[in-house]
Amino acid sequence: MSKSITLNHITKIEGHASLKLGISRGKVNVCELSSVEGSRYFEGIVKGRKFFEAHEITSRICGICSCAHVIAAISAVEDAVGYVPTYQTIQLRKLLTLGERIRSHATHLYFLALPDYLGYESALAMAGKYRKQLQNALNLMKAGNGMLKVIGGRDLHPVSATVGGWLKHPKKEDLKKLELNLEAVKEDAIKTCNLFFSLSYPKFESDTECFSLVEEKEYAMLSGRFSSSKTSFEKHKYRDFVKEYHEPRSTANFVVKSDHRYMVGALSRMDNSSDKLSNGAKKMLKKSPMKLPSKNPYLNNVAQAIEIVHCIDESLRILEILNIQNEPVEKIKLKAGTGVGAIEVPRGTLWHEYTLDDKGTITNANIITPTAQNLLNIQEDIRMFVPSVIKQKKEKIVLGIEKLIRSYDPCFSCSAHFLEVNWK
C-alpha cells in the first residue's frame, strides 16, 4: 500500500514551509521539507553599506530573534576591526540575549507547541479551559519583552546596541523594576517547566550530533567554541567544518558538517553545558523526565522550559552586579579585515561574518541561522520517524510529524539564506 502526504502550508511556525512525503510498502521514499519563503537576499543588501549599519539592516531577517541578529552582526563587525567591547557592554548584550530567549521560548512553547499536546487547534482556543496556563505564558512574554524595552529601547528590532558600545544606557530605576519583574515571573517559569514535564513525548532518537557554543565557566551565550560531545572548533574555522549546499526546491539552504547532519538549539545546549546551568535550572532538570545526553528532538520543548528558568536566574545575577555607568560609545579604528560573530540565540547557534574594507564599507557578508543548520536534521528525522507510526491513521501521522517539526522551533523567515553552490 502506498500513500502520499503533502503539507502545503505548515501552520504554527515562523515563516512558511511545506512537506512532501511519499510512502510505499512501509518505506519512506520521498521526504522533502522545503521553505517556501520568498527570497530576501540580506547578504547582498548589506554589501556596500557601512560597518555601523549592518546590525540595523540584518535585524530585519527575523522578528522574534531580532536582538540575536543585532548582537551577532555587531560582534562580527567588531571582530573584523579587532575591537574588544567593555565588560559593561558585554553584560548589556547578554541581558538582551537572555530577555529575547525568555520571550521567544515562552511564545514558542505555549502558542506554537502546546496546542498539539493538549489537542487544540490553537492557544487561543485553549483560553476557556487553560486560561491560567496562558497567563503564565503572557507573563513570561511580557517580562521578556519588558526587559528588551529597558535594555535595548524596543522589544522587536532593538535600537540601543551599537558597534563600540551602547547608545543610551538603561536607567538605574528601570533596572531595579526589571529585577522585580523577573523575580515575579520565576513562578511562571517553574509552572511552565512542570507543565511541559507532564506532557507525553514520543520516544525517538535522532541520528544526529548536538552542537552548541561551549564555554569553560558559563552557559555559553556570546562566546565559546562550537562543540559537540565528539569535537570542538574555534569560530573563525567554521568554514572548514560547516559545509553548505543548496536544496533546489527550497529557498533555505541546508548545512552539513562533514557530510553528517547536526542539530542546534536548547536541547543541544543542554546536552553540552547542563553542568553550567543556574542552580534553579539544575533543580528543574533533575525533576524533568529528560535524561541527558538526549537526542530526542521532542524534548527540545522540555529543554526550552528549563532554559527559561536559567535565563531568569542568569539575568538576575547580572543585574545584581551590574553597576551601570555612562560609558560613551567608543570610536572604532578602521582597518580592512574579516570578522565572525557566533552567538547562542533561542533556536541555536547564529553565525554572522562580514568583510570590511579600510573605509569601513562592507564588501562581503555571510549569515547562517540556526534553522538553516537544523533543516536537514528535521527532514531526516521525519524520514526516520514515519515508519514507526506508519500503521496509524493519516491524521495521527501528520500530527506526529507536525509535533516533530515544531519541537525544533524552526524559523523559516530566518532560514532564507544563499551562498554560491560549492559542490566539493
Added chain:
Amino acid sequence: MADQKLKMGFYGITGCAGCLLSVIFNEDEILDLVQLVDLKAFPFIKEVNADEEFDYVFVEGLVADKGDLEVLQKLRKNSKFLVSLGACACTGCVPAYRQYTLKENYEHLLYRKQNNVEDLQPTPVDAHVKSDYYIPGCPPDKKEIVTFIKNVVLGKQPKPLDNPVCIECRKNGNQCLLDLGKPCLGPITAGGCNAVCINGGFECWGCRGPTKDMNLDLMINILRQKGFDDKFIQDRMRTFVGLKLPMLEKVFNVNVKINNSKPHN
C-alpha cells in the same frame, strides 16, 4: 452574537513575522482582543484557518515571489478591507532596498530556480492590490494595532498620522540627534511611533514613510552640511522606504543603477 462580530484574518507573506508578533505581544490585551472579533484565520498561531469572506484582513510582508502574489490576490478578493500591516507591506521595507543595490551584490546568491519558487521584484502590497489601510513601521507600534482593531470594532474610522517624528521626539525631551551630527530622518518621517528609536539613542531611519509635506531638499542639505556624502544619504533614505521616494533620483541628479524592470502595478 458571534456572527455579528467582524470577521478578521491575519496573514503573512514574505517577511520576518515581527508584525504578527506585534499583534500577539500585546500581552495584557490579546486574550480579550480576540473576543471582540471573529478571528477566522491566523496561520502563524492557528491550525484551522477559514478560507472565506473576511471583513478585515491584515497582511504582513511584501511580495517577493509568485506565491506571495497569489496569496495576496486571493486575500484581496476575499476581504472587504485589506490592511497593510508593518513596513514590508506598506513600503517594501529593507527587502525592497534590493532594488537599489547592484545586481552583482546578490547575483551570486541566486540559486537554481525550480518551478515552485519564482522571484518577483520585491514590492509592497499596494504595488499589486488596493490597500485600504496602512499600519506602518518596522515594527509597527503594538498599541497602534490594538487601537486600530478597537476603532473598527466600534465603527470608527482609523486615522493615519502625518506629524513628523520630531513632534513626539521633542515632547519626550530628547536631545536632537541632528544637532549631535547623526543622520536622523525624523524631520521627514511620519510619527506615531513615539520616537522610539531616538528615545533609545538611535537616529530615525524613516521606517514609517515620508510625511506628505516633507521638505526633502532641506533634509538632504542638512545631511550634506553634517558631512554625509550623497551615496550615504540615498542609501539611508532608501533602506526602509525607497519605493516611496522615487523623487530621490531627480534630487540627486545622478544615475543610480536600478536593476531589472519597474515593479508591476
